[in-house]
Amino acid sequence: MKICVLPGDGIGPEITAQAVRVLNSLDLKFEMEEALLGGGAVDATGNPYPEATQKLAREADAVLLGAVGGPQWDSLPREKRPERGLLGIRKDLNLFANLRPAILYPELANASTLKPEVVAGLDILIVRELTGDIYFGQPRGVREENGERVGFNTMVYSESEIRRIGHVAFQAAQKRNKKLCSVDKMNVLECTQLWRDVMIEIAHDYPDVELSHMLVDNAAMQLVKAPKQFDVMVTGNMFGDILSDEASMLTGSIGMLPSASLDDKNKGLYEPSHGSAPDIAGLGVANPLATILSAAMMLRYTFGLEEQALRVENAVKKVLAQGYRTGDIYERGTNKVGTREMGDAVLAALA
Numbered sequence: 001m002k003i004c005v006l007p008g009d010g011i012g013p014e015i016t017a018q019a020v021r022v023l024n025s026l027d028l029k030f031e032m033e034e035a036l037l038g039g040g041a042v043d044a045t046g047n048p049y050p051e052a053t054q055k056l057a058r059e060a061d062a063v064l065l066g067a068v069g070g071p072q073w074d075s076l077p078r079e080k081r082p083e084r085g086l087l088g089i090r091k092d093l094n095l096f097a098n099l100r101p102a103i104l105y106p107e108l109a110n111a112s113t114l115k116p117e118v119v120a121g122l123d124i125l126i127v128r129e130l131t132g133d134i135y136f137g138q139p140r141g142v143r144e145e146n147g148e149r150v151g152f153n154t155m156v157y158s159e160s161e162i163r164r165i166g167h168v169a170f171q172a173a174q175k176r177n178k179k180l181c182s183v184d185k186m187n188v189l190e191c192t193q194l195w196r197d198v199m200i201e202i203a204h205d206y207p208d209v210e211l212s213h214m215l216v217d218n219a220a221m222q223l224v225k226a227p228k229q230f231d232v233m234v235t236g237n238m239f240g241d242i243l244s245d246e247a248s249m250l251t252g253s254i255g256m257l258p259s260a261s262l263d264d265k266n267k268g269l270y271e272p273s274h275g276s277a278p279d280i281a282g283l284g285v286a287n288p289l290a291t292i293l294s295a296a297m298m299l300r301y302t303f304g305l306e307e308q309a310l311r312v313e314n315a316v317k318k319v320l321a322q323g324y325r326t327g328d329i330y331e332r333g334t335n336k337v338g339t340r341e342m343g344d345a346v347l348a349a350l351a
């Protein structure tokens with residue numbers, strides 16, 4: 001079981017270290033090797049996704065990633081920016097299916113931005129397409145036109161790209177409550193009219209799943225109005241990026257939202273849904289639970305170790321029940337801890 005570990009930038013190394021400790025405590029035989037991705041990689045090699053990282057990531061069964069980016073790299077030419085490294089590894093490994101579960105742990109009911117009665121028992125799975133859409137579409141750039149600069153990107157999806165993420169979402173819905181909501185903007189975007197048409201075609205293969213459709217602006221509103229109407233949501237790369245950050249706050253914090261990015265053979269990259277949080281980097285206060293829960297997803301999806309995945313998830317439940325909280329989920333009467341102490345608590349819960 002080979003894992004390529006990419007701590008990345010900002011809080012990335014702090015949170016990844018805790019997930020690595022958790023994996024190493026499980027008495028399983030992992031081979032782990034670290035490499036550079038993002039800003040640190042640009043500084044060291046001039047490339048945000050260096051060849052050595054590419055080789056290691058391709059050879060590994062799974063990748064564990066912290067996060068990339070930071071203001072010190074924002075003025076670099078676009079192809080050298082840390083985020084290009086992230087898009088690069090996702091595309092290179094064909095990780096088209098991004099699973100982002102938004103689950104409210106009962107202990108965090110007061111940390112949610114919504115009233116407890118609106119979110120109690122919340123358990124949504126956002127299935128986000130990850131290697132297409134406007135983040136990858138060509139042409140892109142800034143050109144001179146009529147004496148001014150014009151910026152442009154292209155939203156593009158092929159039928160086959162929509163179909164393969166659709167199948168992932170329908171199959172996930174089959175294993176859950178058999179309800180799938182596809183989110184698009186078909187009223188104004190041709191690209192997402194095709195998205196809707198293809199989802200309707202695929203639905204014939206899954207007669208047991210109830211498919212509904214929602215425009216993305218309404219979906220953003222419904223998520224904070226009545227989130228429990230959703231079970232599985234499927235959407236494109238950009239809408240999924242935005243809606244998953246929004247959904248994270250229903251669970252208390254973006255520091256609680258893990259993710260799995262999968263290809264069609266269960267190879268996966270596992271990372272928290274948040275970014276490198278430059279505002280708290282180096283302070284030892286970041287919440288490592290999203291990364292630890294991402295490691296649990298790795299055990300489940302890539303290694304098929306369901307029992308071990310549940311063990312880690314139960315350890316996270318236990319530390320929350322014991323009252324351990326990083327600053328982002330802290331409330332009066334609980335025990336405020338830093339990143340490493342939260343890792344210690346999870347390890348103790350696993351022992």
Ligand SMILES: NC(=O)C1=CN([C@@H]2O[C@H](COP(=O)(O)OP(=O)(O)OC[C@H]3O[C@@H](n4cnc5c(N)ncnc54)[C@H](O)[C@@H]3O)[C@@H](O)[C@H]2O)C=CC1
Nearest residue numbers: 067068069070254255274275276277278279280286287328
């Ligand atoms: N997957 C990745 O590597 C991603 C990278 N980024 C990059 O990260 C950098 C910062 O982006 P932002 O827009 O500020 O988003 P962000 O997700 O890094 O931070 C947003 C807010 O959430 C807080 N936060 C995030 N993770 C947290 C955690 N584990 N515990 C406690 N608080 C946490 C931060 O302190 C900040 O206030 C940018 O360079 C961006 O491009 C952004 C999103 C994803």
Ligand SMILES: CC(C)CC(=O)C(=O)O
Nearest residue numbers: 083086087135241273274
């Ligand atoms: C580079 C961005 C697309 C990363 C991001 O915000 C995400 O994947 O959630």
Ligand SMILES: [Mg+2]
Nearest residue numbers: 241242245273
């Ligand atoms: Mg994002």
